Amino acid sequence: MPEPRFRRRKEDRPQEITDAAMAAFAEKGYAATKVEDVAKRAGVSKGLLYLYFKTKEELFKAVVRSFVVPRIDELSAIIDAHEMSSEAFLRGPFLDFVKTLPGSPISILVRLMIAEGPKHPDLLEWYWDNVVSRGLSALTVLVERGVENGEFRPTVVNELPHLFVMPVVFSVIFKYLFEKRCPDTDKMIETQMDLLIAHMKGDKT
């Protein structure tokens, strides 16, 4: 019984294609990836791909969104669920979440955003609104709550929540470029957290 030449799976196609695209972009970067290769990977014809995504650029944006949105939702859920002290949350669920990032597809996205982002300003805008801004806000809230309930002193960290995510971004890039020489990213992330919390608590470390 020969395989049918066509399968009709309207529902699944977009996801199958963005998955394939993600894999392809990860390997060769956006520019060097041929639309045809993405199609092949997805087990689909070029024409069908173009039925779902009007251009290669649209595909790229869809990839970013389809991979980022679930992680955002995941993080939101974690934040909403917690009833811990700020420190406990930062050292616990937050750190756990953040340590998964350097090994996840998110790291590919970071690279893609750096390489291709500036050519897609609307994507950057979306990324800022939906990811970066929200993430930084959540951290700010967390720190401020800590200050309010006496866990932390008010410090410059209140205005620089960036310091919490710095090691993640750095790790992703460092690992990408110098795979072999990359230090233990978990340790780097944890250490940075130690530094920050010590600072906010005014403790000796």
Add this chain to the structure above:
Amino acid sequence: MPEPRFRRRKEDRPQEITDAAMAAFAEKGYAATKVEDVAKRAGVSKGLLYLYFKTKEELFKAVVRSFVVPRIDELSAIIDAHEMSSEAFLRGPFLDFVKTLPGSPISILVRLMIAEGPKHPDLLEWYWDNVVSRGLSALTVLVERGVENGEFRPTVVNELPHLFVMPVVFSVIFKYLFEKRCPDTDKMIETQMDLLIAHMKGDKT
């Protein structure tokens, strides 16, 4: 027919071309830059450019090298010249040097390395050997000297000098992607230095 008074000399050509290439890459990225445009910018014909650089890739590597080497030399000189305590050096010359980076062409290079690096493993190798590795070693030495002469406690920072350069890398990328929303990079870099030194000194911050 009078000799032009300031004739370009052969020796300057390669530098003129890499300068032009750097400018072009900065504006549009490597892939989107046409060799012809580089030639035009340099006031040179395409043919001549190919006389100096066998391929576009070679040109790219030459650009990286020609911009990185002087900064390394600069930093080496600073290090060699100093006779300060580790803390004084870190807070003084090192911080000064490092704070110039996010606004310098080096930031362009960082972006180029991220976008194009993995396609040029030998370039990455060179970059590691000549820049990253040397920089990290220098920092390690600095920290260890501080430990030896009682300035600092031995801490995890001894093995993670990366923590000193993290904010630079982060700033470069953040500024590149979200120009408008980027916080004061100097402050970020300084704060990180405060955190690290406090940690190493075992002080309250």
Add this chain to the structure above:
Amino acid sequence: MPEPRFRRRKEDRPQEITDAAMAAFAEKGYAATKVEDVAKRAGVSKGLLYLYFKTKEELFKAVVRSFVVPRIDELSAIIDAHEMSSEAFLRGPFLDFVKTLPGSPISILVRLMIAEGPKHPDLLEWYWDNVVSRGLSALTVLVERGVENGEFRPTVVNELPHLFVMPVVFSVIFKYLFEKRCPDTDKMIETQMDLLIAHMKGDKT
């Protein structure tokens, strides 16, 4: 589940499709018209369209035929019905008929034939046999009858009935290309008729 009150009947489908195709071809020309657009206009799926017309080319031919045949029948009826002198017929019903052409869908067909005709020799053949040849013959008969009954002198027009339709073809094209600058097509057609009849009658004009 109530029957829709006015259900499209199968028999109407082909006509509905050729109408839609004509409209589409008129707007964008044959090559630039997508089969899918025709289907949409006709309120039909692509698949169904292909059930009635094996190829886009077949569809084109069907369009031509479906629009030309009624006009031919119309003209035939007019000719058969008349009992006038040749001059009266030419100045009356013939002129009336012919003046409607530059504003009618026929003008679209003329353009389509010019643009696409040579790619469809069999269509041209059919067109010659059923339209052009018949029309020219009818005109020849008319002129000869006029000569026989003393209305006209025998002239070169007997062999060149083309002179009667020339202004129609010219008007259609001129109007199509230079809409705004097109002179009054009725006047042009009438003038040509005046010239020809004067010539055939040997009158001063």
Add this chain to the structure above:
Amino acid sequence: MPEPRFRRRKEDRPQEITDAAMAAFAEKGYAATKVEDVAKRAGVSKGLLYLYFKTKEELFKAVVRSFVVPRIDELSAIIDAHEMSSEAFLRGPFLDFVKTLPGSPISILVRLMIAEGPKHPDLLEWYWDNVVSRGLSALTVLVERGVENGEFRPTVVNELPHLFVMPVVFSVIFKYLFEKRCPDTDKMIETQMDLLIAHMKGDKT
């Protein structure tokens, strides 16, 4: 001695290419002609073609211009040179010129303009300004001069110089579509001239 792979003939290239394009367009029409085929015909690479003509559309426009301009100049020269009566000029040089058109590349252009013109409004504009408008004006002047010096009566022809060119356009198209069945175009053109002059002179014909 092998043919050199490159020939350097900057000067001649554009004309060689437009000639090749004209031939290709004549055979298959604009849409069906592949840029690559034009290049091949011209003995040139696709890349070089694109060096001279930015797009296929530009090429098309260049073709039109390169073939029309010489004919316009030719006609202008004829008009400027003549010192005849209007009738003599119309029956002589004008008729001679006009009778060459149906067999010349101009006829190809007319077809191309009809098939493709409306997609290139600026080309139509140019064509109107440089060809049609000028031609019609010249004819009007000629007729009016004839009226002024008593050769002709003032008639509707004064405002419809189109009647002079009608048979040319008609002939071109008729010949193109129905090659085999096309009547003697010279005769058609001459007869129309006879009709018009008789009309303007108020003669019996």
Add this chain to the structure above:
DNA sequence: AATGAATGAGTATTCATTCAT
């Protein structure tokens, strides 16, 4: 009969690189 998801051949355009001059 009817649908529209799926196919894949076909094409304009770009750009790194070469080489006659």
Add this chain to the structure above:
DNA sequence: CATGAATGAATACTCATTCAT
């Protein structure tokens, strides 16, 4: 040395047509 005319491989995107449902 120096030029820039010339090359041609590479690639995003379209659309007539097919076929599983």
